[in-house]
Amino acid sequence: MKKGRALSLLSGGLDSLLATRLIMDQGIEVVGLHFITPFFGYQKKGQEARYRERWRALHGIDTRIIDVSDEYLRILRNPRYGYGKNFNPCVDCKIFLFSRARDMMAEEKADFLVSGEVLGQRPMSQRRDTMRIVERDSGTEGFLLRPLCARFMKPTRAELEGIVDREKLLAITGRGRKPQMELAERMGIRHYPAPAGGCLLTDPEMAERIRKFFNQSPQATINEVLLLQVGRHFQLSEDVHLVVGRREEENERLMELSREGDTLLRVHGIPGPLGLLRGRTDAEGLRLAGSIVARYSKAKDQDRVEVHYGEAGEAFSSPLFVTPASEEQIAGLRF
Numbered sequence: 185m186k187k188g189r190a191l192s193l194l195s196g197g198l199d200s201l202l203a204t205r206l207i208m209d210q211g212i213e214v215v216g217l218h219f220i221t222p223f224f225g226y227q228k229k230g231q232e233a234r235y236r237e238r239w240r241a242l243h244g245i246d247t248r249i250i251d252v253s254d255e256y257l258r259i260l261r262n263p264r265y266g267y268g269k270n271f272n273p274c275v276d277c278k279i280f281l282f283s284r285a286r287d288m289m290a291e292e293k294a295d296f297l298v299s300g301e302v303l304g305q306r307p308m309s310q311r312r313d314t315m316r317i318v319e320r321d322s323g324t325e326g327f328l329l330r331p332l333c334a335r336f337m338k339p340t341r342a343e344l345e346g347i348v349d350r351e352k353l354l355a356i357t358g359r360g361r362k363p364q365m366e367l368a369e370r371m372g373i374r375h376y377p378a379p380a381g382g383c384l385l386t387d388p389e390m391a392e393r394i395r396k397f398f399n400q401s402p403q404a405t406i407n408e409v410l411l412l413q414v415g416r417h418f419q420l421s422e423d424v425h426l427v428v429g430r431r432e433e434e435n436e437r438l439m440e441l442s443r444e445g446d447t448l449l450r451v452h453g454i455p456g457p458l459g460l461l462r463g464r465t466d467a468e469g470l471r472l473a474g475s476i477v478a479r480y481s482k483a484k485d486q487d488r489v490e491v492h493y494g495e496a497g498e499a500f501s502s503p504l505f506v507t508p509a510s511e512e513q514i515a516g517l518r519f
C-alpha cells in the first residue's frame with residue numbers, strides 16, 4: 185500500500201476513536217483533531233497538554249485540541265440547515281468542523297480526512313442525503329473517509345489511490361451500538377464515554393435554557409454561555425439575571441466567570457451559596473436577589489437575614505437585610 189497521512193475528527197466518543205484506530209491499524213499516520221466549544225469539550229480548555237498526553241498514552245493518537253468557540257457561536261445564531269430536536273445545529277456543525285479540518289490538511293500534509301460517522305445512526309445528520317450535503321458544503325467530497333460505514337459509501341480517493349485498503353473497512357449501519365462495542369473489545373479499548381453524551385445542545389433542559397437566552401440576546405458571548413451552564417438561573421427583569429450556585433464548585437465557578445459590573449452576594453456568617461447578579465438593577469432588584477440567595481442558604485427559615493454584596497473583584501462590604509424568598513415569589517422568575 186502507498187504511505188499516507190490522515191486527519192481524523194475525534195469527538196471524544198467511541199465511534200471516532202474506532203474509525204481512527206481502523207486507519208492507524210493499516211499503518212497510516214493519523215493526527216486527531218478535537219474541536220472544542222462552550223457546548224462540547226470545553227473542560228479541556230487550559231488543560232490541552234494533559235488531554236493530549238492522555239490520548240497518546242491510552243490510544244497512541246497524536247491530537248490537536250482546537251478552540252473554535254467564536255466561529256461556532258456565529259453558526260448557532262443562524263444555522264442554514266436549522267436545528268435538530270433540541271438546539272443542536274448538527275448539519276451546520278458538521279459542515280463547519282469538516283471545513284476547518286479541510287483547511288488544516290495542507291499544513292498537516294494530510295492526504296485525507298477521517299470521520300467516525302455511521303450511516304443511519306443519527307436521524308438528522310447521518311442520513312445518506314445529509315452526509316452528501318455535508319461533504320458538498322464543507323468541500324470535502326472525495327477525501328472524507330468514514331471507515332465504520334465505508335463499504336456502503338462510494339470509494340474515496342484514499343481507497344482509489346491505494347492508501348487505504350477498502351477491504352479492511354467496515355459496513356456498520358443503524359442506531360445499534362453492538363458492532364462498535366464488539367470492535368472496541370477486539371481492539372482492547374476500554375476507556376470511552378457514553379455515546380452522544382458530550383454535546384450540551386442535545387441536552388433537553390440545557391438546550392432550552394441556551395435557546396431562550398439566544399432568543400433574548402442573539403449576540404450571546406462565550407462567558408454568558410458558560411454562565412448558563414452553572415447553578416440555578418433567575419431572570420429578575422428583561423436584562424437582569426441572577427445565578428445561584430448549588431455546590432461549592434459552582435460557587436467557585438461563578439467567581440471565575442464574574443466580570444466587571446457584576447454584583448456578587450452571599451449570606452453573612454452562615455453557609456450558603458454565592459449569587460451572581462448581572463445587568464443594571466436598582467435597590468429593589470438587589471433586595472430581590474438577596475432574598476433568593478438567602479432562600480438557598482442555611483438561613484432560609486429565618487425572618488431576617490443579613491446578606492453582603494459587592495462588585496465582582498471587590499470585597500463583600502455592603503450589608504443588606506432581607507426575608508428569604510418564598511416559592512411563590514420565585515416560581516415565575518426561573519430561567
Ligand code: SF4
Pocket residue numbers: 224272273274275277278309383384385386
Ligand atoms: S450533537 Fe452537537 S457536536 Fe454533534 S453534530 Fe450535533 S451540534 Fe455538533
